[in-house]
Amino acid sequence: xxxxxRAKRLxxxxxxxxxxxxxxxxxxxxxxxxxxMDEISEVAGISKPMLYAYLGSKxxxxxxxxxxxxxxxxxxxATGVEPDQEPDVQLWSGLRAFFGFVGENRASxxxxxxxxxxxxGPFAVELTDMRSRAVSLVAALLTQSTKAPATKLEAESxxxxxxxxxESLAEWWLDHxxxxxxxxxxxxxxxxxxxxxxxxxxxxxxxxxxx
Amino acid sequence: xxxxxRAKRLxxxxxxxxxxxxxxxxxxxxxxxxxxMDEISEVAGISKPMLYAYLGSKxxxxxxxxxxxxxxxxxxxATGVEPDQEPDVQLWSGLRAFFGFVGENRASxxxxxxxxxxxxGPFAVELTDMRSRAVSLVAALLTQSTKAPATKLEAESxxxxxxxxxESLAEWWLDHxxxxxxxxxxxxxxxxxxxxxxxxxxxxxxxxxxx
DNA sequence: CCTGGTACCTACTCGCGAGTAAGACTACTG
DNA sequence: CAGTAGTCTTACTCGCGAGTAGGTACCAGG
Numbered sequence: 072x073x074x075x076x077r078a079k080r081l082x083x084x085x086x087x088x089x090x091x092x093x094x095x096x097x098x099x100x101x102x103x104x105x106x107x108m109d110e111i112s113e114v115a116g117i118s119k120p121m122l123y124a125y126l127g128s129k130x131x132x133x134x135x136x137x138x139x140x141x142x143x144x145x146x147x148x149a150t151g152v153e154p155d156q157e158p159d160v161q162l163w164s165g166l167r168a169f170f171g172f173v174g175e176n177r178a179s180x181x182x183x184x185x186x187x188x189x190x191x192g193p194f195a196v197e198l199t200d201m202r203s204r205a206v207s208l209v210a211a212l213l214t215q216s217t218k219a220p221a222t223k224l225e226a227e228s229x230x231x232x233x234x235x236x237x238e239s240l241a242e243w244w245l246d247h248x249x250x251x252x253x254x255x256x257x258x259x260x261x262x263x264x265x266x267x268x269x270x271x272x273x274x275x276x277x278x279x280x281x282x
Numbered sequence: 283x284x285x286x287x288r289a290k291r292l293x294x295x296x297x298x299x300x301x302x303x304x305x306x307x308x309x310x311x312x313x314x315x316x317x318x319m320d321e322i323s324e325v326a327g328i329s330k331p332m333l334y335a336y337l338g339s340k341x342x343x344x345x346x347x348x349x350x351x352x353x354x355x356x357x358x359x360a361t362g363v364e365p366d367q368e369p370d371v372q373l374w375s376g377l378r379a380f381f382g383f384v385g386e387n388r389a390s391x392x393x394x395x396x397x398x399x400x401x402x403g404p405f406a407v408e409l410t411d412m413r414s415r416a417v418s419l420v421a422a423l424l425t426q427s428t429k430a431p432a433t434k435l436e437a438e439s440x441x442x443x444x445x446x447x448x449e450s451l452a453e454w455w456l457d458h459x460x461x462x463x464x465x466x467x468x469x470x471x472x473x474x475x476x477x478x479x480x481x482x483x484x485x486x487x488x489x490x491x492x493x
Numbered sequence: 494c495c496t497g498g499t500a501c502c503t504a505c506t507c508g509c510g511a512g513t514a515a516g517a518c519t520a521c522t523g
Numbered sequence: 524c525a526g527t528a529g530t531c532t533t534a535c536t537c538g539c540g541a542g543t544a545g546g547t548a549c550c551a552g553g
Contacts, residue, residue: 080500080549102400104315107540118502123542159479188453189313189400199457213478228461229481232451232473239450240443242399246410250439262443266477267424268370268487270440276479291519291530318510329532334512 078117087125090115094126095136099181103133103190130193137187137194140179141201147172148205158216159264162209163278166237166256173241174252181245184238202238206230233263289328298336301326305337306347310389314344314401341404348398348405351390352412358383359416369427370475373420374489377448377467384452385463392456395449413449417441444474 081089093115097106108129112119126132151168152161173180183201187194209230214223240259244250257278264276292300304326308317319340323330337343362379363372384391394412398405420441425434451470455461468489475487 077501077548083500086500102315104313108542109540117500119541120503120543121501124500129541162478185400189396217481217484228469229473229478231454232447232469233478235450235454236443236447236473239446239453242450243442243446258439258443262440262447262474262477264477264479266473266475266480267373267440267444268475268480269477270428273428287532288518289531294529297530319512320510328530330511331513331533332531335530340511 083125086115086117086121090117090122090126090132091136091139094132095140095178095182098133098136098186099178103186103194133186133190134193134197136182137197140176140183141197143176143179144172144183145201145204158212159276161212162264163256163260165208166260167253169237170241170244170252170256173244177245177248180241184242202234205234209233236263294336297326297328297332301328301333301337301343302347302350305343306351306389306393309344309347309397310392314397314405344397344401345404345408347393348408351387351394352408354387354390355380355383355394356412356415369423370471370487372423373475374467374471376419377471378464380448381452381455381463381467384455388456388459391452395453413445416445420444447474 090111094106094111097111097114100106101110108119108122111132112122115122122132126135148165148168151164151171153164154161156164183198187198206227207230210223210226213226213230217226237259240255244255261270261276265274269275301322305322308322308325311317312321319330319333322343323333326333333343337346359376359379362375362382364375365372367375394409398409417438418441421434421437424437424441428437448470451466455466472481472487476485480486
């Protein structure tokens with residue numbers, strides 16, 4: 072990019088989107104520190120001062136990326152879940168939506184999770200916030216469907232474990248891209264719903280269509 | 283540290299250990315890029331050229347840290363597991379050893395996992411290697427105990443999911459240090475062995491002493 | 494055709510941190 | 524009490540990257 076002298080004149084809103092896309096790409100490949108504003112401007116097809124004019128400092132730019140991608144992802148999941156269904160079906164649709172998003176937005180996910188969680192301070196806050204929304208959601212799902220009255224704390228921590236498992240399986244998936252999203256989702260579904268205790272006995276969970 | 287002029291004369295082996303300890307500390311707090319050789323030398327109580335004389339470049343130093351901590355951790359787990367036991371007991375002892383190590387070596391774990399996994403290239407290799415050893419171990423445990431003849435691939439991927447869940451729960455634990463190691467371990471044990479399906483019905487897994 | 498405002502640029506400053514040159518201090522060995 | 528091997532230091536070089544100063548091209552409306 073930027074092989075030619077001057078870039079086409081474009082309205083600010085469009086440029087800002089281009090810059091954000093470039094930033095997510097570069098941050099995901101290089102990480103926050105190793106990414107340079109020079110490279111981002113290059114990928115975006117403009118010169119460095121434009122970055123500063125539009126998106127502020129490097130840290131501001133990064134934080135803005137985090138916020139945008141986090142919002143996109145939460146929306147994708149919210150759209151995917153099917154409320155007013157059995158608990159296991161709700162969990163299943165949530166998992167499918169989650170892995171679907173990650174599969175189609177690997178760069179977004181890397182920026183969101185891998186990068187944001189390692190840089191301390193203001194960045195991690197956005198992450199923590201997003202995660203806790205997810206945890207509360209799962210916890211509610213659990214308490215609502217539990218027959219034995221488990222404590223709120225118990226449900227919360229189990230939900231945290233599940234969300235963590237999802238995050239980490241998505242992380243693992245980055246290194247095994249050949250697997251389709253549905254398979255990965257189903258795998259986690261079986262692990263957390265049935266448990267190894269059942270699985271080793273050959274008891275498997277099936278999606279609703281097969282019932 | 284380094285407030286006084288000259289450091290005491292010490293044999294090379296001892297200095298190298300001090301340097302490594304300092305490096306793990308600084309890398310875990312700041313991350314690879316943000317950590318400076320100047321700060322590491324300061325914490326170690328010596329001057330910068332000593333770092334280069336003994337441990338080579340910054341990247342070499344980091345790789346050496348990764349290798350050392352990975353080895354320490356695998357040894358801790360190997361010592362903790364109890365072979366010739368029921369599968370669930372083996373899993374349980376493994377989990378306890380793992381979370382025990384992480385709890386007593388938070389800095390090590392952060393360097394190992396959080397930092398190494400985000401820096402690409404040669405560092406991630408060490409990590410991947412360690413993880414795959416863990417995965418094979420769990421996969422073997424699974425196939426050995428499964429009645430239904432699951433495919434090797436299925437066992438491998440479930441093992442990967444479990445290891446990932448462990449990693450991520452440890453990650454989560456860093457932000458909730460008040461929980462004791464045993465509780466966290468038990469929680470994961472219940473999640474992966476019983477599954478939510480059982481848990482919501484009130485069926486819980488108990489450690490061997492209670493049987 | 495001028496006049497402003499907005500998009501865009503080249504070409505810098507400047508501090509920080511990786512890595513090094515050159516030598517000084519200490520302890521053991523004969 | 525040399526000589527020498529290994530420990531440790533001060534005081535640099537040098538490149539890279541964040542952030543900026545001071546413009547130039549382009550499109551309105553008058």
